[in-house]
Amino acid sequence: MEQNKKYEERLTANEINFVKYDEKEAQLDYRERRKRYYESLKKDMLELESLDKELSDDSNMTDNSTWNFNNYNSVAASILGFIVGDALGVPVEFTSRAQRKTNPVTTMEGFGTHNMPKGTWSDDSSMVLATIASINECQGIDYKNIMDKYMEWYKNSDYTATNTLFDIGNTTARALMNYESGKKPTNCGLKTRDSNGNGSLMRMLPVSLYMMYEDYDEKKEVETVYYYSSLTHGHDISLMGCKLYSDILKELISKKNMKNAIEAIKTKDYNEFYYEPYQYNKILSGRILDMDEENIKSTGYVVDTLEAAVWCVLNTDNFKDAVLKAVNLGGDTDTIAAITGSMAGVLYGLESIPDEWINSLQNKELVFKSIEDFTKTLNNKEQNKSNEQNEEKKR
C-alpha cells in the first residue's frame, strides 16, 4: 500500500514537471527538446527501478525467521513483546479508560497522541535498546557506558523508531542533565519520593534478563538493581519495583504462569533491602489475583504500572489479549503495555506475537539486530562459564 502511494506521488510529480518543462522549454529547437525528453524518461525509469528494489528489500524483511536467537527464544520474545506493546500504546498514551471503553484499540494503529506513524515505539524501547547496545559493547553492565548511550539517544535521537525523540520523562531528563554536568552515573537519579515514575522500570528488561542468565546471586542482583535504577530513579519505591519485576520475569521463565509466579514471590522477603515494600502489597500479599479492573490504576507511577501489567497477564491467556487489555486500561498505555508484553512474551513465546504487528514496527532492522546481538552476548557468557567450569574440573 505504502509503495503504491509512493509510485502515485512520483508519477504525479513527473507529470507536473513535464508540463512545466514543456512551457519553459517551448522555444528550444526540436532536437534539443527530444533529447531532454528522453533524458528525463531515463531518469524516471531509474527512480522507478530503485523503488522496485526498495519494495523487494521490504518483502525480504518480512521474513523474520532469518534472524538467529541462539535458542534464547524466551529472551527474544520478551524484548520483542515489550517493543510491540510499546508501539500499540503510543497512539493512545494519556487517553482515559472511558475513551478506551468506547473506542478500544484492537490492532497496531498510527498517529493519535504523538502523531507518529504506525508501529512507532517510544522512549521505553529506545532506552531498552540503548542498554542492550551497551551490554553488547561492554559484554557486561557498565553504568558509565550505559549513560553515554542514553546521552546519544537524548542528543542525537539514536536508538529511535523514526529518528525522532518525541517522548522523555521529566525525572529521566533531569538525570541526564545531571550526568552531563559531571555527576557520577549512579548518583544522577533523583531520590525524592515524588520521583517514582516508571522511568527506571521501563528500561529494566535487558538488565533483568542479563542477571538471570549470568546467574547472579541475590546480593549481586540487589546491588545491580540499586545502581542501575539509580542512574535515573534512586528512590526505594523505584528500586523495589525494578527488583520485583526482575523476580517476576525469572519466576515466569521457570513457573510458566503468572499465578504460580505470584505465589512464589509472596514467600520472598523484601524487607531487608527496601524501605517501603508495603507499597507493593497488592502483589506481595497475592490480593492482585482476585482484583477487579476498577481497582487497577493505570498511571505512570511505578507501583501502578507494575500492578497493572501483572494484572493484565493474570487476566488473559494469550499475548494479544494481554497487551490489548493493557492498552485499553488507558493512561500510561505504552509503558504498561510494554511491561505486560515483556511478561506475556516470556509466557507465550515468539510465535504468539502477531506477525502483522512485528512487521509493522518502525526501524525493525535495529530491533532485530539488537536482539540477535544480545542473545549472542548471553551465549558467549554461558560458553565462557561452562569452559571455566570444565577447566576447574580438570584441575
Ligand SMILES: [Mg+2]
Ligand atoms: Mg513512552
